[in-house]
Amino acid sequence: MPGQPKKKNMIIMGIDPGSTRIGYGLIKKNKGLELVSYGTIDIKRGKSEKIISEAASAIADIIKKYRPSLIGIEKIYFSKNVKTGIEVSQTRGALILEISRREIPIKELSPSEIKLAVTGYGLADKKSVAKMAAKILRIEALAGFDDASDALAVAITASQKQEWGA
Numbered sequence: 001m002p003g004q005p006k007k008k009n010m011i012i013m014g015i016d017p018g019s020t021r022i023g024y025g026l027i028k029k030n031k032g033l034e035l036v037s038y039g040t041i042d043i044k045r046g047k048s049e050k051i052i053s054e055a056a057s058a059i060a061d062i063i064k065k066y067r068p069s070l071i072g073i074e075k076i077y078f079s080k081n082v083k084t085g086i087e088v089s090q091t092r093g094a095l096i097l098e099i100s101r102r103e104i105p106i107k108e109l110s111p112s113e114i115k116l117a118v119t120g121y122g123l124a125d126k127k128s129v130a131k132m133a134a135k136i137l138r139i140e141a142l143a144g145f146d147d148a149s150d151a152l153a154v155a156i157t158a159s160q161k162q163e164w165g166a
Contacts, residue, residue: 011036013068014155015059016147017076017095019087020045022055023147026066027137027155035137036066038148048090056094063102071099072107072158074114074150107158114150117157129153 009030016023025038041058043051063071073096076089099106112122119132130149134142136156142149 010069011066012155012159013063013066013071014151014153014158015071015073015095016150016154017074017088017092018147019084019091020051021145021147022059022091022095023145023149023151024059024062025148025152025155026062026068027152027159029159033137033156033159035139035152038142038144038152040145040147048087051087052091052094055091056098059095060098063098063104068104070105070107070158072109072154072161073099074154075108075110077111107161109154109157109161114153114157117160118153126150 009028012027012029014023014025014027020043022041022043023038024041026036028034028036041055043054043058045051073092076085076092096106115124115129116122118124118136119128121128124132126146126149130142130146130153133149133152133156134140137152142152
C-alpha cells in the first residue's frame, strides 16, 4: 500500500528539532534494532529565514543519503522562553515540510511518550534516555550532544509505534 513503511529491513529516522542544533538518528529495523548513524546539525546564528533554510537543506541531504521509510519527530512542549519556542517551532515546521514533500510517513511524538517508550518512565532525565537508547541498540555508549541521543530515542519510539500501528 503506498505511503506505508515496509516492515523488514527498514531505516527509521528520528529528529530532535532545535533552533540552531538539530539532533538526528537513524536505526535499521530487522529482527531487532541496529544503529545506522547519528549526530547533530549545527547551524550558525543569523536571520531566522537563513537558519530555517539551512536546517531544511541539511535534513533533506540526510534523507537523500539514508532513504528512511519512516521518520519520527519530537513535538514541541511549551517553552518558558517564548522566543526560543517560536524559533524551534518554525524550524520544526520546515523539517516537516521537507519530509512531507518526500511522502515519508511521520510519527509526531511527545517528550514524555519518548521517555516512557525508551526508559519505562515518562519523566526520565536525558542521561537515562541516552543510556537506555544505547542499551536497546546494543552499543557501549552514545557520544556527543544530548540532541543526537534524543533523536535516536525518537527513532526507537517511532519504530515501536509503527509496529503497534499507532
